[in-house]
Amino acid sequence: MKKLSIIFLFTSLVLGGQAQQILSLEQCRRLALENNKQLKVSLMTADVAANVHQVAKTKYLPRVDALAGYQHFTKEISLLNNEQKKSLSNLGTNSFSQINNQVGQNLTNLVQQGVISAATAQQIGQAIGGISGPITQALNNFGETVRDAFRTNTKNVYVGSVLVTQPIYMGGAIKTANDIAAIGEEIAQNDIELKRQNVLFAVDNAYWLIVSLKKKEVLANKFRDLMQKLDDDVHKMIREGVATRADGLKVDVAVNTADLQISRLQNGVSLAKMALCELCGIVPDGNVRLADEEVDEFAIVYDASSMQPDCALSSRPEIRMIRNTIEISRLNTRLIRSLYMPHIALTGGYVVSNPNMFNGFEQKFAGVWNVGIVVQVPIWTWGENKYKIRAAKAATSIAEMELADVRGKIGLEIEQNRFRLNDANKQLSTANKNMVAAEENLRCANVGFKEGVMTVTEVMAAQTAWQAAKTAIIDAEIAVRTAQVGLRKAFGRVGE
Template identity: 25%
Template sequence: MKKEIITIALLLLGLNAEAQQAHMSREAYRERVEAYSQVLKQQRLQTTASTEASKIAFTGYLPQINLEGEGTLNLKELDAWTGPEGQYRNNTYQGMVVIAQPLYTGGALKAQNNIAKANEKLDQLSEELTLDQIHYQSDAVYWNASAARAGLNAAATYQEIVQQQYKIIQDRFQDGMISRTDLLMISTRQKEAELQYIKARQNNTLALQKLNILMGKNPNAQVDSLCLIGVVCEPVTAMTLTEVLQRRADYASTKVNIEKSEAQRKAAMSQYNPQLNMYVSSGWATGVPNMGYDLQFSPILGMNVSIPLVRWGARFKTNRQQKAYVGIQKLQQSYVTDYINEELSAALTKLTETGFQVKTAEENLTLAEENLNLASFSYNEGKASMVDVLSAQLSWTQAQSNLINAHLAAKMAVAEYRKVVSE
């Protein structure tokens, strides 16, 4: 019986290499979730929109060409529609082509273009951050499903162990070798094992449904075999805070936000700088008032200059206001740096501690298996009580649960670290 228990435990925890040949890997599941994610698709469309907005902002440098037309009718002089030259007519009309070109806008155009580019970059970084979140979510769902399946297998194994002991005790009771008390005790444990299996089956079903929904499949679709929860993950490389900061999209966003705030400050200050525009227009138009003369082609070249003189200190107040906004973004960068540092420290600690947890849980399971085998053998030889057997069974199932939880914690620690370093 000892060899059977050990073999089942090895299968459960993924230590049997043959059980790992066919499965949907974590990386494959990541790709399926990424391909389906509606949130990621929305963010990519947002990035597309901001890219177009940046292109639109650039058109501010280019000349604008407009076709303009206008007509009027004096309703009090309806009978003066036509007449000889030099006589008043009640209607006027004109058609003009206007070409306008801003020459100097006080830095507003350049600032607006920089703001648009910053928004585009921020949306690209948000897309990257969304991708990191999706990867972490897919890893979490994947390993929770794997743990739920391991829990179901453990519950089935426990139910089988109790059932084997039940058959032995039932045979002995029928032979009159033991009292009914032992049979009732093992029967109670049998029902507890059955209840544990039902709960584990429910947890497994719910976990698989969530796994399917996240990658856009029917909740009850057949799931490919998953990596066993006890499989050894590839070792991760510890990174310094400086290395992590260069990889994190949220930290890069703080730099872009500072640049954007500087551009917004320049855009706000541009209204206090001189403005210079040029335009060329040409077309045909009646006089105002229209006296019936022949229409003349009238090309016009115009220049417009605006120089703000007195704003009662608004320029300096605006400058101080905008500098305060820039300062806020710089402080936000410092805050994000501290937050990432905290995340990195916690992730590294979890990687270390969960490794110790797995090792201790494996040792505990080995002891629990030995205790169960010894208690069962001693009881069958009449040298131990049923209480000893039940206690050993309970210790064994708790050890199995602890090991599964330890493996899950270790997998989640790796997933969290990969999220922290944006992998």
């Protein structure tokens, strides 16, 4: 039981500390920028763009590739045809067959001419026949050896190589790709700034909405207190017989209406605070307090008279992003042209294979160094480059028209927010004057009611007029604040 009490006390202290959390506008902005998921996505996108730019820079450097492979063939490459192989295999047989035929013919001619006798010719023939067998076999074996020497043994081939490629001239494609990647980084940074300003704009509006509702809640409480005091006075007068029951019912209805208004404002404040917490990336809590909730008057002036629409053209991230798009479109046109220009690259490397062809078809690994130059020249593409260039130029024209359109809209946005700010300042000035009159009117009504020369209805009307005048001041103050935020947003300077 004692442990449970300690835990309950600790939880109460923590919850009490959370309930007393006070956030200023700057704290809300900082929390929103730290926790906004879309902004984090943009930051990661910027990191991607930076890495893409680094990739583009590597295209200037030599590229080194390694290749290794194995291939099995069902047949091997043959340098000899089948007839040549057969002739080599029977080299001795074929050779001595022709020799024996020629010798026999010659001996017959000699016998017929009487140069030698038939017996001598027979002896010579037997002698040649005795040595032809071994020589024939030796020549056949020699032919087989020559045939085997011409075998390539290319059924199983192993190949490996290292290739170095250095671009020399790519038609300007590498430089153009680097320029595009650099602009891609700028687009990513501009997108971060755009998201940042959108987040700050949303936070500022949510913050001042809460301040407005909270001040109206405080005003509603004061109005309810006035009504309750009037209700107590009227009921005393009813008991003394100087006021009617109808007067009491009128005041009761006004008190109940004031209570209902307070309840609605409290709910609105809680919901608005939850929405602000969501923007700030913290746990939604309707009990957080804002630093400006208790501030009676604000520093209003935001001088934008010296700022012209041209200033916004350099400050607005949307304008910078469209300009980046235009530049990328122009670079794309240049990139397309470069693809149809001659490309020159220097190559070099080392190739190794087994079997190798540097000492016959030797069954071991051997390699060779090589160096060369590669030139690629597009000759005929059926007008592909012309159509692509036309499309790229059209994209550039579209981006330029979008830029002109956005410029006009930004100029209109600036003038609208200037008008809103001037109008809000005028409303605030008028509301302050009306408040002076409403307070005097309420004072006179209260004095008259005490002296019996003013009715309950007149006092209620004076109190309602006082509340309306005070509400008009709150609305005008918040309108000035939101107009300031809108004007900063129009100039691309939210958060300054």
